[in-house]
Amino acid sequence: MVAARKRGGGMDWAMAGLEPAAFWAALAVTLFAGFVKGAVGFAMPLIMVSAFSAFLPPEMAVAGLILPTLVTNLFQATRQGLAAAWGSVKTYRRFLIGTVVFILISAPFLTVIPRVAYLLVLGVPVTAFAAAQLMGVPLALPLRHRARAEWGLGIVGGLFGGVSGIWGPPLLVYLLSIKAEKAEMVRVQGVVFLIGAVALLAAHLRTGVADGASLGFSAALVMPAMAGMMLGYRVQDRLDQARFRRWTQGLLVLTGLNLVRQAVM
Template sequence: MDWAMGGMDPLALWAAMAVTLFAGFVKGAVGFAMPLIMVSAFNGFLPPEMAVAGLILPTLVTNLLQATRQGMAAAIGSVVAYRRFLIGTVVFIVVSAPFLTVIPRVAYLLLLGVPVTAFAAAQLAGVPLALPLRHRARAEWGLGIVGGLIGGVSGIWGPPLLVYLLSVGAEKAETVRVQGVVFLIGAVALLVAHLRTGVADAESLLFSAALVVPALLGMVVGYRVQDRLDQARFRRLTQALLVLTGLNLVRQALL
């Protein structure tokens, strides 16, 4: 495994693989949270640039599988249906990526963590937050742009998408497929953007490649859990996980 270490301590590599295995399991079960879990944990023992670079290839590969699990036609249909969110996310990932080493980490963690926690907690408490149909296009553009702005500097653009899908009441299969499609296209944009910034270089991409296998292993086990969840339990599990990830982001910012 020397080729994957990139000069890092072997314990750090094994810790990163263990985190990725767990993140892959959660992604298989609910369709998201892999970058959230990886970045949250990696920031404790890796430089920010290596933490973001490490999640690029596992995110790319797992989302390719997730997006096409129900067939290519369904994946293409999701691209068309959620094109506004996709365009906003991709464009603003490219715009914000160069600011990874400039924007204070506290700022983007709080900007992401506080609204996500508040939204998911309100939904868990039974507060109706469904978007009226006439506002959906604007919400899709707005949340896509927010996801891209935050995603370029943090590698995380999932929470704004989850907020939108929960707001419009998307059912389980659609939720998981759309996440896969949006995350896949976003991951390609993130890779291209950070090839330009230098964050994704030969050393960091070898490290990222080493994390693909544990990500896939975890995802396969997580799929078994997802297939057994009914719509109501899936929705509540998604909301609860959003609360936990949002609180963790706020905790990291405050510490």
């Protein structure tokens, strides 16, 4: 685990008392997570939290992903222009409201709710849904239920986002269900994740999880996150709609299985 100790030098603000090995491991994980995000538009917080849990305390793991998530999603949301981003805000406003409100509600319970509980409750249904999609089982939401589904999945995403920093899977479930095309999927993810990241930062400034030390560490992860995302964009731009959808489904299965693995172990 992590040992905190005093040390001199100009990197103290970023290392937040972490051992050098833990700090450099966090940078490497973030670089890879940024690459995956650039390629498929999501999974950066999932990868970071999953890997960080092996060598960081839960509070530091959640705090560390806040600023990289905020900055990378700002770029992702506006890659096709501010007008397109604002259009996504209006179209998916119900999901956004549900997510933001319930991130603020659930964040104070970060240190109260057993980690195994939310990992299982999120991981099992996400794995089942994505696996069914890969096998060709039609699970699309009827159009008459879209508004209800947006509210419901937005609330679920917010509840998990406040306590884990992860609110992407419910959004992916919704976008796959309505068969959103690649550019829209990536842009909407950027918009929802950006606004969610602002809410998460605000919530954890209140809880104390995000303080001067942990935000210094989080700031140090921004550059590797951005470098990885720029590399990932090269992969994304080469993927056609069908392959992009299957990559997304496959990664969602792995994500869900990893959440379950963490819970049972």
